[in-house]
Amino acid sequence: MGAGGSSPHLLPAMAHDPLPRPAATPLWRPQPARAGTLSLRAGALWALGGSAASAGGQWLFIVLLAKLTRPEEVGHYALALALTAPAVMLLNLQLRALIASDATGAFRFADYLSLRLFTTLLGLAGSLVVAGLLGYRGAVFALIAAVALGKALDAVADVLAGAQQQHERLDRVSTSALLKALLGLLGAAAVLRGGGGAAAAGAAMAGLNALVLLLYDLPMAARVLEGAGALRPRLRWGVLRQLAVLALPLGVVMLLVSLIANVPRYFIEHRWGATELGVYSALAYVLTAGMLAVSAAGQAATPRLARAYAQGRRDLFVPLCGWLMAVALAMGVGGVAAAALFGRELLTLLYTPTYAARQHTFVLVMVGAAVSFLAGALGSIVTAARVLRAQVPLCLAVLAVTTLASAAWVPGRGADGAALATLCGFLVQLGGFALLYRRALAGLARSSRGTTEEGGPGAGGFPPRRRTPPRGLA
Template identity: 40%
Template sequence: MQQLKPLTLRRNFSWTFTGNLVYAGSQWGMLVLLAKLGSPEMVGQFTLGLAVTAPVIMFTNLQLRAIQATDAKQQYVFADYLGLRLIGTSLALLIIAGITLKAGYRWETSLVILAIGLAKAFESISDVFYGLIQQHERMDRIAIALMIKGPLSLLFLSIGVLITKTVVGGAVGLAVAWAVVLIACDIRNGALILKSSQKTEEENFLETGFIASEVGDHSDSTDNSTPLTPPWQDGKKSKNQLLPRWDLKTLGKLIWLALPLGFVMMLISLNSNIPRYFIERYLGERQLGIFGAISYLMVAGQMVVSALAESASPRLAKYYAAGNSTAFRTLLFKLVGVGAALGGTGVLVAVVAGREILTLLYRPEYGQQADLFVWLMVAAGMGYMSSFLGYGMTAARYFRVQMPLFALVTGSSAISCLWLIPTMGVRGAAIALIVGAVVQASFSLGAIAHAIYKLDRYTERK
């Protein structure tokens, strides 16, 4: 079997950008489809389904993909990550069902939320396979999966909407599409990566009698040259590496490591979705649909941000782990500069041609909210820079500081929504997003500065 060698950062970015472009375009196409074939109320139902399920899924995911991708010392095996993800996903489905039953939504809206929750459960399992692939710097495999997943999602959602004339049918179609991609593509890619990795370990062992570090060993030993059992005979590893492992001691340590990031991701998701909750409560599903459709255009820049950040994360982690603060700082602030440039471009486009763009993409009633488009692009620019800084904190393994940071961000956003939305409408929601993004960027920059200072001091003592 041919070994799957890591790709260069340039090639990983190119593949990730292409994959995210196709996938984000397809995701946006879903909203366009609902806006063209249906009504703002239908868009609002779909947006609410995403808003209710996202924070729960983000919490139970525990950001395992980022931890897995930046696990430069290979402290845990894939089976540990998969086992914990399956537990978390099952818990998420129960929580989503409980929220839906207790919230008192209309029955059709409740069905939409439950169907989207099921779809996100399949996506969550795919995500842990993407973490494995990202760790081995083969973003082409993820990109190809996304390029299949995006159009297939749009197709199945379209079929569901056209057959049932409801968002419920579209959401069920979405769940089916994501299940198909998981089974037919993502699991297969994961198996190829694991087999290639095992072959490399076997060859290294046969050549030297050692491997760099024992995967799955959680001792505090700093000896990286200990003779080990051959990897293919190691009882700690499952014979089928695609099977989940539920070792309570190992899972406990992994949960303790990842739990702060689970709270962080929940808070980040709440921060972006809190305006949607307030809009649905104060202004109704129609205004939520308009806000959701316009705000999704922020994804155009986020697509570039995600592609760059996901491609650069393993390298940032390696720089920091190696004590190379100069390389870490240079790469990170180049990324932040890209975020600022993307944000400025988005604001300029919204100011010059916002009304025309919204009317062309959706309907005239959306074009009447051109000023909302400008405010959302300002929020997007701040969010892009903050997102890069967040990836930098994760690469530096600064997990626990993120919890109070994003609690502050979410609190400031919620207070802003409570104050601004009843008086300013959807424009107040956009301003609340800006407030949250400014708070996030400011405190994230402080955490990064501390991480770099700490690394420099440690390097000097050595």
């Protein structure tokens, strides 16, 4: 679920979320859509391909662990993800979404990059300290360290992808994801086949991701930013502080989102152990993979949603929202149907009969996934509209519901209880985002009343408002 700086008078939703102005005129200024950018449908397809590659690579790594190791090993990997994710999600501050929706170039790209590098180092160190304080040693600690390093590299690549996304070049983002997935899986498979454990496989994947970052992501970012100079960090502490203050609500939201996903896992590991956690995590990863597909559509639509909202263009904003929600609904319905009709066969094929015996849990997970897809689509919309701070109390409510439900159901029902607790949380999240969407539309209506039909092109690059509806979404 997962927005950029812009001037308050250009962005109606920022009446709720005021943006401090940077200290200097930006050198990097996003341009309107131009030749070389992708259409919305092409961008969505590329983003879907990239998300499929990323999700597929992570999921196939779990498949490798499930087939070549014991469920306990899968559980240790899930534990490593659960321990490292909260700090990383908080400190990433959702800067990619901020860059992609920075319709007026309020900050330099070097500012985004500098802040991301600083927070990434904090997140990496924090994850290792927490793992040590919790008493993890040996192979489990090594696995946690490998996962934390991989997430740190992903964080750097993510902010570079934000520049590509802002310029609507999701084809390059997807190419990077495909390279990392292919190389990472080949490296992990070689290590596991050679007798190595999950920690060694994770380290191999992190090393190959670093190779793609150096040889592809950085050169492509320099090209879209028209020079490698934009990739040099600039420690303008006043501007970095302003950017961090703007982004902090989204960072807190992502921390809460991570906790919402992982709290049921903490309860499972504490009460049932690594084996039950491994089974639940393998089943629940389908939800993560589906959410990445929904996020792909959101990534493609975010720059246009942000420009439409900044210009008060309800005639563009609302159809884009409808398109995004339709994608999420189709994904959810399809997932539930597949789990109910073919769940046992799918789980046998993908994992082992041990996992296939839990088809009923799989169906519960996919019902929760369907609700989460709709909530995720609405989350992308309200983030593009800059309704940011209100997401924090909503996520706190979702976390509270998920925690209480996990405490009530996981001790007695294991993975089934975790799936039910997650579903309850997603229902609260969907209702809250629906209310925030209404709030965004109200702000858009106020902006539209102040827009004249004869106005010139705006900062977002849209033509003047006209009486005839625009041509399709492509």
